[in-house]
Structures are given as structure tokens and as C-alpha cells.
Amino acid sequence: xxxxxxxxxxxxxGGIGGLAAALALARAGRPATVFEQTETFKEIxxxxxxxxxxxxxxxxxxxxxxxxxxxxxxxxxxxxxxLSGERLVQLPVARLFPQRFGRPYGLIHRAxxxxxxxxxxxxxxxxxxxxxxxxxxxxxxxxxVVVRTHQGQTYSGAALIGADGLWSTLRAGIVGDGKPRVSGxxxxxxxxxxDEVPDSNRLNAMVVWMGPxxxxxxxxLRGNELFNLVAVFHSDRYEDGWDTYGDxxxxxxxxxxxxxxxxGMLEKIESWRMWVLCDREPVANWSKGRVTLLGDAAHPMLQxxxxxxCMAMEDAVCLAGKVQAHRGxxxxxxxxxxxxxxxxxxxxxxxxxxxxxxxxxxxxxRDLRNAFLGARTAEQTMESMAxxxxxxxxxx
Numbered sequence: 102x103x104x105x106x107x108x109x110x111x112x113x114x115g116g117i118g119g120l121a122a123a124l125a126l127a128r129a130g131r132p133a134t135v136f137e138q139t140e141t142f143k144e145i146x147x148x149x150x151x152x153x154x155x156x157x158x159x160x161x162x163x164x165x166x167x168x169x170x171x172x173x174x175x176x177x178x179x180x181x182x183x184l185s186g187e188r189l190v191q192l193p194v195a196r197l198f199p200q201r202f203g204r205p206y207g208l209i210h211r212a213x214x215x216x217x218x219x220x221x222x223x224x225x226x227x228x229x230x231x232x233x234x235x236x237x238x239x240x241x242x243x244x245x246v247v248v249r250t251h252q253g254q255t256y257s258g259a260a261l262i263g264a265d266g267l268w269s270t271l272r273a274g275i276v277g278d279g280k281p282r283v284s285g286x287x288x289x290x291x292x293x294x295x296d297e298v299p300d301s302n303r304l305n306a307m308v309v310w311m312g313p314x315x316x317x318x319x320x321x322l323r324g325n326e327l328f329n330l331v332a333v334f335h336s337d338r339y340e341d342g343w344d345t346y347g348d349x350x351x352x353x354x355x356x357x358x359x360x361x362x363x364x365g366m367l368e369k370i371e372s373w374r375m376w377v378l379c380d381r382e383p384v385a386n387w388s389k390g391r392v393t394l395l396g397d398a399a400h401p402m403l404q405x406x407x408x409x410x411c412m413a414m415e416d417a418v419c420l421a422g423k424v425q426a427h428r429g430x431x432x433x434x435x436x437x438x439x440x441x442x443x444x445x446x447x448x449x450x451x452x453x454x455x456x457x458x459x460x461x462x463x464x465x466x467r468d469l470r471n472a473f474l475g476a477r478t479a480e481q482t483m484e485s486m487a488x489x490x491x492x493x494x495x496x497x
Contacts (some may be wrong), residue, residue, distance in 0.1 A: 137233075151408050156204035173193065235250060244259075294326070295321065310363050
């Protein structure tokens with residue numbers, strides 16, 4: 102090993118979580134190498150919701166100003182009944198959140214956030230980036246970790262972080278829990294130009310329409326130039342692919358009977374990308390020696406709390422802090438990191454499932470949901486989110 106290798110951390114996966122981990126380590130003075138299996142460092146998908154907890158991580162990563170220039174900041178979060186058109190919740194996040202949680206609530210294109218992290222890694226001078234490089238396997242040595250790529254190359258480092266997503270290959274050797282849990286929910290995602298959005302839905306708000314076994318989310322991106330749409334419904338259809346073309350006929354069949362404002366949005370989209378929504382059971386241990394997991398590799402969650410990317414970035418900041426605190430004892434740092442994180446991420450995983458049931462309620466359950474949400478004040482709704490957003494709740 103070279104002198105550099107004795108401190109360098111290897112990161113498998115160049116998505117938002119992997120880049121955030123490399124950047125957090127670099128800011129703590131530790132070099133990192135990131136391996137990304139795709140031909141270039143890029144993100145698929147469209148919009149990401151940024152809770153106040155995400156903005157606290159941006160502060161720690163030194164990218165807040167860049168995020169603020171590209172994010173949209175909605176006035177409200179709005180929840181609607183997708184059958185009746187009844188407004189159940191109007192939470193004025195622009196007015197309430199900065200005062201209560203110290204940071205705003207925002208919306209950003211996933212590719213924009215990824216590009217910000219990528220640029221920051223390059224500017225750090227401590228992050229090496231390898232595209233078209235898949236980590237095939239690894240082994241621990243007396244003084245570090247050696248990884249082998251699918252091309253037969255080997256790289257040495259002090260430790261290895263698996264930020265390789267839902268289908269993590271590194272997870273198998275640590276957790277060994279097989280394939281992800283298929284939720285039975287399908288997400289169709291698309292982006293519209295703002296001028297194509299019907300006037301009634303062209304709001305500076307994150308809007309969710311909740312219906313029986315389906316929901317629709319829409320919100321503005323890139324200074325209200327675009328609108329992100331996500332339509333989710335129950336389906337027994339399953340494909341291993343993460344990013345495949347959806348079937349518009351199936352989509353419209355599942356949303357049959359929805360409010361005209363919902364159907365009007367769906368009719369504007371000619372081409373949809375489809376994702377099968379999966380998660381895993383929470384675990385308390387995702388580290389083994391000098392190897393640990395981060396983000397979806399450690400605690401994949403359904404999207405109902407919009408916290409997947411946020412939790413991955415929280416992981417990154419916490420992990421870098423533990424590495425710094427333990428002064429190079431990677432095994433101890435990784436155990437401390439998972440101990441700090443696992444209860445919070447487990448709560449997010451399980452609460453996201455619960456929210457999915459509430460979003461898709463029918464019959465008496467729908468009536469109960471509507472009555473419960475309609476009876477709460479904006480302040481009560483906000484306080485129900487404090488466990489996610491209050492900076493005092495974020496492990497360091």
C-alpha cells in the first residue's frame with residue numbers, strides 16, 4: 102500500500118449517497134475513491150423533495166448555496182382526496198418550516214443535486230472518480246481492504262463503503278437477507294413543461310392526490326419551468342429493471358374514477374418511466390469489520406416520506422464524523438455510525454410503509470384518514486414531522 106492508500110476510503114456506488122459520503126470524508130481531510138458501474142456519473146429520475154433535514158446536511162457538505170440556486174421552494178404542501186377533490190391538508194411550509202426547523206422545504210431535480218455533489222467532489226481535490234467500474238468482490242487485509250473490479254483491476258484502501266443501492270452486492274456478505282421486498286406498488290414518473298400543466302394544477306406547491314390503491318404527486322422544478330409527476334398504484338406486475346417504460350393503458354385503468362383534475366394531469370403525459378417500489382426489513386447491523394453500507398444499501402425505504410436521498414446524505418455526514426472521531430479505526434467508526442443511525446432509519450422505513458397505507462386508503466379507512474387529517478391544524482401537522490426535520494433529532 103502507498104501512504105495514500107492507508108487513509109483512502111473506497112466507495113462502491115456513485116449516486117447521491119456515494120458522492121455525499123466521498124465529499125463528507127474529503128471535507129474531513131480523508132481521501133476517497135468512488136467506483137460507479139455506469140458509463141458516466143449521472144442520475145436517473147426526476148424530482149426529489151428536500152426536507153429541512155436535507156438542508157442541514159447541505160450545510161455540512163458545503164453545498165447549500167449551490168442547492169438554493171437550483172431548488173424550487175413551494176409555498177405549501179397540499180393533500181387532496183383524489184375521488185372527491187376535497188382539500189385535506191394545506192401546510193404553509195414556506196412560512197412555518199424555516200422558523201420551526203431552521204431550514205426550508207425544497208424541491209430539486211435529482212440530476213441537479215447529483216451534479217452539485219459531483220462538482221463538489223471534483224473541486225475537493227481529495228476524491229478520485231472511476232466510471233464504468235463495478236466492484237466485483239473485496240477482501241479485508243491486516244491493514245485495510247482490497248477490492249476487485251469486473252475488469253480485474255484491484256484497488257487498496259483503508260475501508261469500503263457500499264453505497265450501491267437497493268440491489269447492493271456488498272449487502273449480501275454482511276446482512277445476507279436475499280432479494281428486496283416487493284411492495285406491490287408501481288411508480289410511473291414523468292416531467293412536464295409548466296405551460297403544459299392545467300391552470301388549476303399549476304401551483305407553487307407539493308400536491309398529493311390520495312385515492313383507493315393509488316396516488317398522484319406533482320410539484321414544480323427548476324424555477325417553475327418544469328413539473329414533476331409521480332403516479333403510484335397497486336399492481337402485481339414486476340420487472341427487475343429500475344428504469345423501464347411503463348404502460349399508459351394500465352396507468353389510466355388504475356386511476357379510473359379519479360377526480361377530473363387528476364385525470365387531466367395524467368392525460369398530458371405520453372411517455373412514462375416505470376419503477377417497481379421495493380424496500381427491506383430494517384436491520385440493526387450493516388457493518389462488518391472495515392466494510393459498511395450506506396443509503397439504500399443499508400436501509401432501502403418506500404418513497405412515501407420522500408426521505409431516501411435525505412437519509413443517505415445524513416448517513417454520509419454521520420459516517421464521516423465517526424471516522425474522524427475514531428482517528429482511523431474504521432471498524433470502530435463503522436459500528437459507532439450504524440449505532441447512531443439504525444433506529445432513525447428503521448423508523449423512517451416503517452413509517453413510510455404506514456404512510457403508503459394511508460395514501461391508498463379506501464372505504465371506512467379513507468373516511469377515517471380524511472377526518473383525522475381535516476381536524477388537525479397546520480401547526481399540529483408540522484409537529485408530527487418534527488422527528489424527521491428537527492435538527493436535534495439528526496444523529497451526528
